[in-house]
Amino acid sequence: MLNIHKIISQKNLLIGGSIVFLAIGVAVFAPFIATFDPITDADLMLSEMPPDDSFIFGTDPQGRDVFSRVVYGARVSLSVGIVTQVINTFIGVSLGLVAGYMGSRWDDAIMGLTNIMLSIPVVVFALAIMAALGPGLFNIYIALGLTNWAYSCRITRAQVLSVKNSDYVKAAKVLGYSHFSIMFSQILPNVLGPVLVIATLGAAEAILMEAALSFLGLGAQPPTPSWGGMLASARELFFIAPWMSIFPGLAIFITVLGLNLFGDGLRDYLDPRNVLKSKD
Amino acid sequence: MFVFTIRRLLQFIPTIMGITLIIFVLLNMIPGNAALSTAGRLELSPEVVEQLKKDLELDKPAYVRYFNYVSRLAQGDMGTSYLRRYDVKEIVLTRLPATLKLALSAMLIAILLGVPLGFFAALKQGSWLDVFATVIAVGGVSIPQFWLGIILMYIFSYSLQILPTSGYGNGAFINLIMPALTLGIGYAAMLARTTRAAVIEVLSADFVRTAKAKGLSSARINIRHVLRNALVLILTTTGLLFGSLIGQTVIVERLFSWPGIGSLLVESIFQRDIPVAQGCLVVIIVIFLVVNLLVDVLYHFINPQIDYQ
Numbered sequence: 001m002l003n004i005h006k007i008i009s010q011k012n013l014l015i016g017g018s019i020v021f022l023a024i025g026v027a028v029f030a031p032f033i034a035t036f037d038p039i040t041d042a043d044l045m046l047s048e049m050p051p052d053d054s055f056i057f058g059t060d061p062q063g064r065d066v067f068s069r070v071v072y073g074a075r076v077s078l079s080v081g082i083v084t085q086v087i088n089t090f091i092g093v094s095l096g097l098v099a100g101y102m103g104s105r106w107d108d109a110i111m112g113l114t115n116i117m118l119s120i121p122v123v124v125f126a127l128a129i130m131a132a133l134g135p136g137l138f139n140i141y142i143a144l145g146l147t148n149w150a151y152s153c154r155i156t157r158a159q160v161l162s163v164k165n166s167d168y169v170k171a172a173k174v175l176g177y178s179h180f181s182i183m184f185s186q187i188l189p190n191v192l193g194p195v196l197v198i199a200t201l202g203a204a205e206a207i208l209m210e211a212a213l214s215f216l217g218l219g220a221q222p223p224t225p226s227w228g229g230m231l232a233s234a235r236e237l238f239f240i241a242p243w244m245s246i247f248p249g250l251a252i253f254i255t256v257l258g259l260n261l262f263g264d265g266l267r268d269y270l271d272p273r274n275v276l277k278s279k280d
Numbered sequence: 281m282f283v284f285t286i287r288r289l290l291q292f293i294p295t296i297m298g299i300t301l302i303i304f305v306l307l308n309m310i311p312g313n314a315a316l317s318t319a320g321r322l323e324l325s326p327e328v329v330e331q332l333k334k335d336l337e338l339d340k341p342a343y344v345r346y347f348n349y350v351s352r353l354a355q356g357d358m359g360t361s362y363l364r365r366y367d368v369k370e371i372v373l374t375r376l377p378a379t380l381k382l383a384l385s386a387m388l389i390a391i392l393l394g395v396p397l398g399f400f401a402a403l404k405q406g407s408w409l410d411v412f413a414t415v416i417a418v419g420g421v422s423i424p425q426f427w428l429g430i431i432l433m434y435i436f437s438y439s440l441q442i443l444p445t446s447g448y449g450n451g452a453f454i455n456l457i458m459p460a461l462t463l464g465i466g467y468a469a470m471l472a473r474t475t476r477a478a479v480i481e482v483l484s485a486d487f488v489r490t491a492k493a494k495g496l497s498s499a500r501i502n503i504r505h506v507l508r509n510a511l512v513l514i515l516t517t518t519g520l521l522f523g524s525l526i527g528q529t530v531i532v533e534r535l536f537s538w539p540g541i542g543s544l545l546v547e548s549i550f551q552r553d554i555p556v557a558q559g560c561l562v563v564i565i566v567i568f569l570v571v572n573l574l575v576d577v578l579y580h581f582i583n584p585q586i587d588y589q
Contacts, residue, residue, distance in 0.1 A: 116298040119572070121527025124545075124564055131549040131557055132306045204422065211424050212531045216546055231427060235535075238430055239438050249427035257422035264418075 013265025019258025027074040034068035038225040041065060051243050058243035060233070066244060069225035070251050076226040077255060080140060080210040081203035087145030089152055089199050093191065096156025097183045101164065110153070117150040126209060130218045137220040140213055144206045152198045159191045193270040200263035204256045211252050227252045284580075288573050295569065300353065303561050304346050307554045353562070359555035361548075368559040372541060376563065378448060379540030382459055383529050387522055389464030390471050395514060397468070398475025402483065403502065413472055420469020425528060429462035429535045446536040459536040463528060467521050474517040478510035485509070512579060519575030523568040 026033060035054075043063040051058040057066035099110035117125075122144075129143035163169060164187075172182050213219050214228025215235075222229065227248040234244035333339045340348075352359065358368035401413035436443040436458060449455035482488065483506060491501045530542035537543070541560050548556035 112294070112298070116295060116302070119295055119523070119569055120299060120302075120565055121523050121568060123524075123527035123530055124561060127530065127545065127549060128303055128306050128557070128561055131552070131554075208422075208424055212426060212528075215426050215531065216534055217550075228424075231424075231430070235430065238434060242434065245427070245430055249424060249430070252424045252427065253419075253422055256424070257418065260418055260422050 010265045010269055012261045013269055016258050016261025016263070016265050019254060020262050023074055023078060023255045023258060026071055027078045030071050030075060034065075034071040036065035036068040038064065038069040038072040039223045041068070050241075057247040058241065060230075060241075060244055061237065066230075066247055069230060070227070070247050072225040073227040073230060073248060073251065074255070076137065076220050076224065077207045077210065077252065080137075080144065081207050081259070083141045084144040084148070084206040085199040085203045087141070088149040088202055089195055091146070092149035092152030092198075093156045093188070093195060095149070096153040096191075097160060097187065099153070100157040100160025101179065101183050101187065107157075111157070114150045114153050117147070120147075122147050122205070123209065123212065126213065127218075130213065135218040135221060137224065137226070140210050140219055143213075144209055148202055148205065151202075152195050155194045155198065156191045159194070160187050163187055163190055197263055197267045197270065200259055200266060204259035204263065207252065207256055207259070285573075285577055288576060292569060292573075296566070297350070299565055300350055300562065301346065303558055304349060307558055308342055308345070349558075358559040358562070361553050361556050363551055363553045363556075368555050371544065371556065372559045372563050375539060375541045375544050378538060379526075379529055379533070379542060380567075381456065382463065382533065382538060382540060383522070383526055385456055385460035386463035386467065386525060386529075386532075387518070389460055390467035390521070390525075391518065393464070394468035394471030395475050398472035398477075399479055399507065399510075401472070402476045402479035405480070410476075413476065417469045417473040417476075420466050421473075423466065425462060425466055426531050426535045428465060429458070429532060432458050432462055446538075448537075448539050459532050459538055462535070463525065463532045466528075467525055470521055471514070471517060475510065475514050478513040479506060481513075482506050482509045515575055515578060519572050522571045526564055526568055526571075 035056075041064060045063065055065050055067065057070060060066055060069070095110050095114075099107045125147040126140075126143040129146065130139060133139040133142065160183075169182060169186050172186050177185075210219055210226075211228030211231065214226050215232045217232060219228050220226040222233070230248040231245055234241065234248070238245050330339075338345075349359070356369065358372065360366070361368055361371070397413045397416065401407075401410040404410055433445055437445040443458050444455055447455060488501060488505055491505050492498075529538075529540060530545055532538065533540045533542035534546055541563060545557060545560035545564075548554075548560065
């Protein structure tokens with residue numbers, strides 16, 4: 001149940017939620033917010049102009065409006081956050097359900113794989129996948145979607161183990177429900193809360209990672225406006241045109257901050273130990 | 281203790297096997313021809329390509345190559361670069377010290393900044409220091425590392441002109457400061473957060489109350505009882521963070537033109553030089569595994585109550 005008082009008392013949830021909501025709004029309504037076209041409105045006469053009234057974030061070497069590019073860049077970053085977490089969560093939850101519910105060999109195999117996943121740093125793993133697939137936004141979705149599911153897998157498995165022998169799961173078995181329907185209708189709802197927290201924090205991590213991979217030149221290819229890509233192209237010009245770096249960087253920082261705050265707030269909100277706190 | 285260390289070392293083997301298999305499968309999805317010609321950036325005649333493939337064993341089936349690769353790796357042979365035909369082990373080992381230097385300095389910064397910040401924030405919950413620590417902790421985790429690096433460059437190299445923008449500078453300390461700070465600050469934030477949580481948890485433990493009842497001074501309680509018990513969690517986090525930090529060196533090295541394994545990895549990926557990329561990945565992962573083993577062993581010294589049997 002949503003508890004309005006509890007939500008308001010959670011500053012993290014409120015501030016983080018507002019930032020995330022705002023970022024999604026910017027991404028969805030980008031064409032209405034942006035003052036120029038992020039790709040085609042290029043004018044070399046207006047190259048590297050500092051921020052002024054018409055170009056509030058300045059312009060880049062091609063004379064494109066940095067503000068409009070930052071606005072459209074929200075689409076790339078948020079899509080990375082959402083797509084990768086959908087893939088991660090799907091893999092993690094499915095494997096966790098199977099490992100916990102089926103047990104024995106399934107459990108050993110899946111947990112072995114999970115431990116291997118946890119022993120490779122995500123950046124390194126993503127880089128290896130990018131090496132095989134080549135640069136591009138679609139490949140970033142795949143690389144980051146396949147590498148960060150270990151936590152949701154573990155937490156799902158733990159949750160399954162704790163409810164597997166509960167009376168209602170036994171009852172469902174006696175009533176003749178299939179394994180599949182028990183996993184999805186009886187066990188899955190118990191896992192959703194913690195998994196949502198992991199996915200929110202994971203989205204923040206994925207956005208940072210996409211920016212980093214784009215910075216290395218592996219992300220969305222020009223002229224697509226992406227925050228990491230903008231930073232990569234602005235790097236050489238930092239001392240001449242710092243606005244080209246400052247604004248995309250701030251956009252990443254604020255979005256990731258919002259997701260982190262929201263994730264933390266959500267965790268506190270869902271933590272049963274906090275029920276006591278909110279009552280007094 | 282000894283038995284435990286040996287057992288943990290033996291667990292390395294399946295993990296390494298699994299990891300090498302995953303990396304091998306990934307990197308060998310690139311077709312041999314494409315890899316060779318991109319690596320050489322040349323239009324090679326078909327005969328030359330055939331000869332090269334034979335030399336590099338690319339004409340053999342993948343499972344044979346994997347078997348050969350692993351058995352050679354076990355003997356410390358990482359193969360030969362596609363691009364310049366140098367020995368991969370040699371080049372990786374030449375680059376290793378720079379990466380270790382950067383990673384260890386960054387970890388040191390993270391510990392020296394993060395642990396005290398989290399510790400004092402927990403002791404004085406709700407104070408301005410606590411608020412400051414929380415803001416730093418959330419902000420530090422959310423800031424894109426390379427962006428932070430660019431800003432540090434602007435401040436220290438451009439405005440103040442006291443530090444070099446980038447490069448290794450033949451190992452000069454002055455060149456290390458900015459990369460290490462860039463890499464370390466985010467981890468300091470994470471450590472501050474863990475330390476704060478760990479210390480708050482320990483503060484409410486029974487033995488702390490007992491110690492207070494015994495009339496021990498608060499300095500003695502905080503150091504001998506609270507910090508020591510919180511250290512177990514702090515150490516675990518440090519171990520885990522170190523792995524992620526080793527991964528992040530890739531980006532920081534690239535930003536500061538630091539001649540470590542990370543920049544070598546990125547270069548080899550762009551050049552599709554598979555043996556070099558494989559070598560870098562394996563070395564980075566082995567470092568991570570070794571660090572985690574060390575952390576496990578260190579536990580025992582900090583808290584002998586942990587029973588491994």
